[in-house]
Amino acid sequence: MGYLFCREMREPKCLFFVLLIWCLGTVHAQDSQRSCLKPKLDRGYFDLDEETYPHGTKLYYACDKGWKPVVEGWWGMVKCENRKWSHIPQCIDENNCIPPDNPNAKEKPLNVNGWYPNGKTVWFDCDLTHEIKGSPSAKCENGSWRELPLCVEKYDLCRKPPPVVTNAVIIHKYQDKFPEGFKLNYTCQDSYTLEGTDSTVCQSGGWTKGPTCIETPSPTEWPSTGDGGSSTSSDRGNGGTSSGGDRSTSSGGDRSTSSGGGRSTSSGGDRSTSSGGDRSTSSGGDRSTSSGGDRSTSSGDEASPNVRPSARPQPSGPFLPVDSCGEKPTVDNGDFISDSDRNRMALTFKCINYYKLVGPEQVMCHSDKTWSKLPICKAPCTIDKRTFYLLDLKKDMFVKEGESQTFLCKETDYWKKPFVADVRCLNGDVTTGSCTCYQLN
Numbered sequence: 001m002g003y004l005f006c007r008e009m010r011e012p013k014c015l016f017f018v019l020l021i022w023c024l025g026t027v028h029a030q031d032s033q034r035s036c037l038k039p040k041l042d043r044g045y046f047d048l049d050e051e052t053y054p055h056g057t058k059l060y061y062a063c064d065k066g067w068k069p070v071v072e073g074w075w076g077m078v079k080c081e082n083r084k085w086s087h088i089p090q091c092i093d094e095n096n097c098i099p100p101d102n103p104n105a106k107e108k109p110l111n112v113n114g115w116y117p118n119g120k121t122v123w124f125d126c127d128l129t130h131e132i133k134g135s136p137s138a139k140c141e142n143g144s145w146r147e148l149p150l151c152v153e154k155y156d157l158c159r160k161p162p163p164v165v166t167n168a169v170i171i172h173k174y175q176d177k178f179p180e181g182f183k184l185n186y187t188c189q190d191s192y193t194l195e196g197t198d199s200t201v202c203q204s205g206g207w208t209k210g211p212t213c214i215e216t217p218s219p220t221e222w223p224s225t226g227d228g229g230s231s232t233s234s235d236r237g238n239g240g241t242s243s244g245g246d247r248s249t250s251s252g253g254d255r256s257t258s259s260g261g262g263r264s265t266s267s268g269g270d271r272s273t274s275s276g277g278d279r280s281t282s283s284g285g286d287r288s289t290s291s292g293g294d295r296s297t298s299s300g301d302e303a304s305p306n307v308r309p310s311a312r313p314q315p316s317g318p319f320l321p322v323d324s325c326g327e328k329p330t331v332d333n334g335d336f337i338s339d340s341d342r343n344r345m346a347l348t349f350k351c352i353n354y355y356k357l358v359g360p361e362q363v364m365c366h367s368d369k370t371w372s373k374l375p376i377c378k379a380p381c382t383i384d385k386r387t388f389y390l391l392d393l394k395k396d397m398f399v400k401e402g403e404s405q406t407f408l409c410k411e412t413d414y415w416k417k418p419f420v421a422d423v424r425c426l427n428g429d430v431t432t433g434s435c436t437c438y439q440l441n
Contacts, residue, residue: 036080043067044091047417053080060418063091068143070098070114072394075408075418090114097140101395104130104151116140126151128179156180158202161335164328167192167213174335174352178202188213318367322347325365333377336363351377356401381425383407390435391421399425409435 034055038046044063053059057080063069069076070090079086092098095118099111105124116122121139126132130151138148158178162170168186178184182202188194192213200210321344322328328336328347333355336347346362359375366372378401385393392408399405404424411419419435 034080034082036083036085039078039085039089041089042091044069044089047075055080055082059085059089061089061091066094067091068094072098072101073392073408074412077408087114093118095143097143097145100138100145100148102148102151105132105149118142124149124151128182129154129157129177153177154179156205158182158205158207160207162200162207163210165210165213166327167215167323168194168211174350176352180204186211186213191216319345320365320367320369321345322365325369325371329363329371329374331374331377333379334375349375354380354398354400356380356403358401378402379428381423381428381430383423383430388423388430388432391423391432399423399430401425401428411435 035052047060060075060077092115097116104127107122108125123137133150133152138145162184167189171185183199185199193216195212201208334351336349346364351357355377364372380398380400383397392410406420409419421435422433424431
């Protein structure tokens with residue numbers, strides 16, 4: 001059958017058709033390997049009843065009367081990700097409590113079951129930048145929490161960024177506030193050496209002085225002099241010594257010494273060195289070196305090891321290394337993350353969480369020592385649960401600039417299946433779509 005089909009289609013079309021079928025089969029096989037089996041759920045039901053679910057499927061579930069999902073809301077949701085569900089769906093007694101959404105606080109010890117029984121007392125800790133006001137504990141009573149502790153911001157925080165140290169980076173992830181006594185460590189770029197302390201500490205709302213990164217010295221050349229100077233060299237037994245005076249000439253043997261004035265010349269056997277006053281010239285056999293005052297010339301079979309290595313070549317073109325522009329530029333609600341010798345020509349900027357970077361990601365130093373165009377970090381749109389009352393929100397949410405996100409609606413259909421709405425943030429304005437019944441794509 002397949003042979004006759006290929007004969008009718010002719011060879012080129014048949015080959016294309018076979019490749020298409022093969023590709024579709026490969027994609028299907030790969031997708032099947034990432035699928036999830038139907039999760040177990042007692043005292044509840046799913047909106048889609050299948051034996052397996054493709055990777056990326058969002059599966060909603062609800063519970064029988066007297067029971068509730070182990071998440072906020074009437075409907076719980078789990079997502080299939082590479083053969084695993086995002087969490088185990090559970091239905092718990094409606095008098096039990098799910099972990100509270102208490103800003104800047106966490107339970108201790110952290111609950112691993114995902115819920116707390118009725119009557120359970122839980123203790124809380126605040127994060128490093130906050131402190132507890134009132135009682136540090138709360139009690140689960142008939143499905144809700146009584147008198148959750150309040151975490152208030154400490155007064156002695158360091159709210160300004162730590163000091164910028166030229167040619168150094170901070171070994172810590174970005175954050176906008178730091179508690180009293182917090183220590184940040186620096187590391188210097190390649191070719192630079194740290195001088196002084198390696199850290200800065202938050203004290204009384206300010207930062208202590210940071211370190212300094214100085215350029216690591218290159219290997220120094222051997223001592224030499226100009227007018228009236230002297231130099232010494234040797235070469236496995238054959239060598240010479242010369243010093244400036246009136247005028248002299250020396251030639252190498254086993255060892256020789258000469259002095260000269262305004263002009264001196266030396267020639268050697270295996271190796272020789274000479275220095276003079278206003279002008280000096282030397283030529284050698286196997287190896288030779290000469291140094292002088294105002295002008296000097298040397299020639300030989302091999303360059304002398306006494307000469308300082310040439311400096312690192314500077315890049316050509318309209319841009320300079322970023323260190324040439326001095327103080328690094330700043331971007332509100334963002335910071336650069338690359339400032340190392342491995343990328344000396346550009347600073348790479350990133351925005352803090354939820355902010356969207358708009359403009360060039362990399363900033364460079366022009367040849368006139370000015371910075372190229374800086375990006376900006378656009379603020380996200382706030383989805384206020386009081387304003388967007390049609391959405392099933394338990395707290396205010398955020399949507400990044402230029403992006404959209406799907407939220408559950410409070411409305412459901414006759415069979416209690418969920419409704420969802422798409423919310424888009426564009427130039428700071430929020431656009432909300434209508435609530436429609438959730439459909440699996």
